[in-house]
Amino acid sequence: MADLRSNFIGIKSPNPFWLASAPPTDKEYNVVRAFKAGWGGVVWKTLGENPPVVNVSSRYGALHSADQRMIGFNNIELITDRPLEVNLREIKQVKRDWPDRAVVVSLMVPCTEEAWKGILPLVEETGADGVELNFGCPHGMSERGMGSAVGQVPEYVGMVAKWCKQYTRMPVIVKLTPNVTDVRKPARAAKEGGADAVSLINTINSITSIDLDIMAPTPTVDGKGTHGGYCGPAVKPIAMHMVADIARDKDTFGLPISAIGGIANWRDAAEFIALSAGTVQVCTAAMHYGFRIVDDMISGLANWMDGKGYKTIEDFRGKAVPNVTDWQFLNINYKSIARIDQDKCIKCGLCHIACEDTSHQAIAAQRVDGKRRYEVIDAECVGCNLCNHVCPVPDCISMVAVETGKPYLNWTQDPRNPMRKAAE
Amino acid sequence: MTQSATPDIAAGRLRADDLAANFDDVKPPLDRKKALIESSRCYFCHDAPCVEACPTSIDVPNFIRMINTGNTLGAAEEILDANILGGMCARVCPTEILCEDKCVRNTSEDKPVNIGMLQRYAVDHLLQSNHRPFARQKPTGKRVAVVGGGPAGLSCAHALAIHGHDVTIFEARPKLGGLNEYGIAAYKTVNDFAQKEVQFILSIGGISAKTGQALGRDVTLDQLRKDFDAVFLGFGLAGVNALGLADEDKLSGVEDAVAYIADLRQAADKSKLKVGRKVVVIGGGNTAIDISVQTKRLGAEDVTLVYRRGPEHMSATWHEQEFAQVNGVKLKHWARPIRLLGHNGAIKEVEFERTALDDRGQLVGTGETYSILCDQVFKAIGQKLVKDPVNGKARESLDLHGGKIAVNEERKTSLGNVWAGGDCIASGIDLTVQSVEDGKVAARSIDRYLRGK
Incomplete structure (x- = not known):
């Protein structure tokens, strides 16, 4: 059986599945329920200075798939609205009761040395395993010069990270905002500031929907709405790209990453770990289905690892990173074409119409003895993969490599590239 | 156990709430x-x-x-x-x-x-809702007679009305709707839906309905062809096939399923409907299924449906057959009625001969027989076109095909300005939805004809 134990920058947990700093980790009651359910760790919902913030009523918006499941989720909730001392007392109690679980405390205070210097010892006193600096929340707090307002300025990121390393012995994780053009800049700054790790992504600026009756964004607070932080399955691709960018950047290569963003099951987790994440943090999926989703995450990851022969997380961590490259280095001579398994095909015609209307007219709609048949026209197929994605039947359409007899050639080498660098 | 000498046919076999539940929506709508x-x-x-x-x-x-x-x-x-x-x-x-x-x-x-x-x-x-998606085009002044206010006629009338033509529907029965009103099993169309749909269709305007007007009795095809620019025939199949057995019309308790279902659909109080304790239904189509299930739901104790061929030959679908079985109807196959046995003028017993297919695939009797005791027998072995109204005394007669009105692809008959659709034409498909299509297709052709006139 695979060993899922995790040691992330010295913070140990029985598995790499942590709950992200968010409503599920706002108080002892929830966190204890999570630990009972089997979660490896939590990042306690962000603490701030007293007096506590005040939250509004109606805080979440959602994007649903056609079958009414949330695929995207947003919130306009601020950091914890409970008094600092209550949170600190509960953190201390939880850590005492659950010594084998990771308890990291998220922090957000004004961007002054005094503020950070003041709160860190209070957290350290709880026995928590580390702190995560919330430089990510894109709503509300950012208007007050905190959260993503800090995360968007690499100099501030580095500066606060440095203060924190100076005033605590605890490991420091910097949580990054995705609301930047290039996430590598704040990540580099965090590293330069001495941060032990980064976690990403925080939520994305978003408006999930407009209520067409009252003509206002949702969630709606007395007729008005504001942008919130977007998360859930829909943001996973964005998060993966940012994690990969940091994982393969020469300046941040090797910087420990706790991955966040749309992780809902073991497979999502495995993918982020393959991109070098040491732990993964979950919020939306837990808020959607409750804490017991961790059952599948634990057994699914272990079973998959057993099947692949990976004994520990480290055995496959980062294995996909070398295969993330720039477009210009892709093999231009590689060719694949679609293949339709006629035995599995249910004749819905979606592959045909997608290709016919919007792509390369490479799937013929035929009638053979009156029966529908969809067939790939090899000569027209560019291997774009669209048909494969629109097909509702698992494994019905596959992309098969075609032997071209041509060697690896990337765009920098291609004679058709007018900007090609001359051969040395 | 003694066998009662008089047939056990009675009303009010069930409590009112059971009866109401039995005839409630068989498939409640989706929310x-x-x-x-x-x-x-x-x-x-x-x-x-x-x-x-x-x-x-x-x-x-x-x-x-x-x-x-x-x-x-x-x-x-x-x-x-x-x-x-x-x-x-x-x-x-x-x-x-x-x-x-x-x-x-x-x-x-x-x-x-x-x-x-x-x-x-x-x-x-x-x-x-209050939403009414259809509006009439400018009136054309053309007049079309539609004979029969069932699905085919209503569909045709509505489409013609949209095109601005004036339509008069001649319906033999007191209400429009045809089999929707008089034929469909009650639990499939509750809360007077058939009439609500008729009202919706008529709300387009330009359609007047003359009920109680039967072709051949109150109006003639010759006259309609003269008085109107075009005629659409959609009067269905008014005749009922007979078993061809002795005493079929003499014995009480031997009834036409179609007529009984019509009475059931129109009954204000179903507890007043008389139904046998033991019922035999002869036939293999939807009417046979509908009469079987409805008599069962009225409180008949034993309902046995007997069909001369196998389940796969029944025109009732597998789903309908299952539905009958779930409702406690016994389905018996491969037997045909050969004798009706009465007592004191009432049906008492039906004798069946087992059947089989011979080497040539022809249905034959095997000579082996059995009898089913019963209080009531329903004949549900199909309906047929009554030709007299259309071809009785007409100047020109309609071409028929297989006992039904022959039409071309546009549902045009052999007569110059006459179209036809629904069960009365020789399409081979006697479904409501097919009748609607016939009416629609005919209306398109009629419209072209009228505009070219």
Whole structure:
């Protein structure tokens, strides 16, 4: 059986599945329920200075798939609205009761040395395993010069990270905002500031929907709405790209990453770990289905690892990173074409119409003895993969490599590239 | 056990609330939540097999997608554009052999999208709203007579009215609706839906209805052809096939299923309907199933349906057969009635001969017989065209084919300005949805004819 134990920058947990700093980790009651359910760790919902913030009523918006499941989720909730001392007392109690679980405390205070210097010892006193600096929340707090307002300025990121390393012995994780053009800049700054790790992504600026009756964004607070932080399955691709960018950047290569963003099951987790994440943090999926989703995450990851022969997380961590490259280095001579398994095909015609209307007219709609048949026209197929994605039947359409007899050639080498660098 | 000397045919066999439950909606409508879940199952197929399977070619994926996006009125418009009786068809179509049979989800999971129920959801929504999607075009001054106010006639009349023609419907019965009003099993169309649909159709304007007017009795085809620019015949099949057995018309308790069902549909109080304790039904179509299940639900103790061939030969679909069985009807196959035995003028027993297919595939009697004791026998072995009204004394007579009115692809008959559709034409498909299509296709042809005139 695979060993899922995790040691992330010295913070140990029985598995790499942590709950992200968010409503599920706002108080002892929830966190204890999570630990009972089997979660490896939590990042306690962000603490701030007293007096506590005040939250509004109606805080979440959602994007649903056609079958009414949330695929995207947003919130306009601020950091914890409970008094600092209550949170600190509960953190201390939880850590005492659950010594084998990771308890990291998220922090957000004004961007002054005094503020950070003041709160860190209070957290350290709880026995928590580390702190995560919330430089990510894109709503509300950012208007007050905190959260993503800090995360968007690499100099501030580095500066606060440095203060924190100076005033605590605890490991420091910097949580990054995705609301930047290039996430590598704040990540580099965090590293330069001495941060032990980064976690990403925080939520994305978003408006999930407009209520067409009252003509206002949702969630709606007395007729008005504001942008919130977007998360859930829909943001996973964005998060993966940012994690990969940091994982393969020469300046941040090797910087420990706790991955966040749309992780809902073991497979999502495995993918982020393959991109070098040491732990993964979950919020939306837990808020959607409750804490017991961790059952599948634990057994699914272990079973998959057993099947692949990976004994520990480290055995496959980062294995996909070398295969993330720039477009210009892709093999231009590689060719694949679609293949339709006629035995599995249910004749819905979606592959045909997608290709016919919007792509390369490479799937013929035929009638053979009156029966529908969809067939790939090899000569027209560019291997774009669209048909494969629109097909509702698992494994019905596959992309098969075609032997071209041509060697690896990337765009920098291609004679058709007018900007090609001359051969040395 | 002693056998009573008098037939046991009685009213009020069930308590009022049981009776009400038995004749309530057999498939309760989808609510919004269920409609959203079910509509999300549709893959939005291209060149969808379900559309091809629908005699009226309703764009099924499109209307289902509209339900899913909350555009329920748009969904209903999509349906009604193709099939103005989409509400009734959603209730009575044998979807298990039409659209749902062709749903691609059958291939992978044996569970089609519930198209019929989604269609009902959309159309009911529109009918319950104030939204009226159709408007008449400028009046043309052309007049069309529609004979028969059933699905074919209503469909034709509505389409003609849209085109601005004035339509007069001649209906022999007191109410419009045809089999929707007098034939469909009661639990398939509750709350007077047939009449609500008729009112919706008439609300377009330009359609007047003369009820109690039978062709051949009150009006003649010759006269209609003279008085109107065009005539559409959609009067269905008024004749009922007989068993051809001695005493068939003499013994009490031997009844036509069609007439009994019509009485049942019109009965204000079903507890007043008399039904036998032991019932035998002869036939293998939907009428046979409907009379079997409805007599069972009226309180008959034993209902036995006997069909001369096998289950696969029944024109009632597998779904209908299962429905009958679930309702406690005993289905017996491969036997034909050869003798009706009475006592004191009332049916007492039906003697059947077992049947089989011979080497040439012909149905033959085996000589082996058995009898079923009964109080009531229902004949449900098909209906036929009554020719007299159309061809009795007419100047020119209509061409017939296989005992029904011959038409071309546009549903035009052999007579110059006469079209026909529904069960009375020789299409081989006696479904409500086919009748609607006939009326629609005929109306298109009539419109072209009238504009060219």
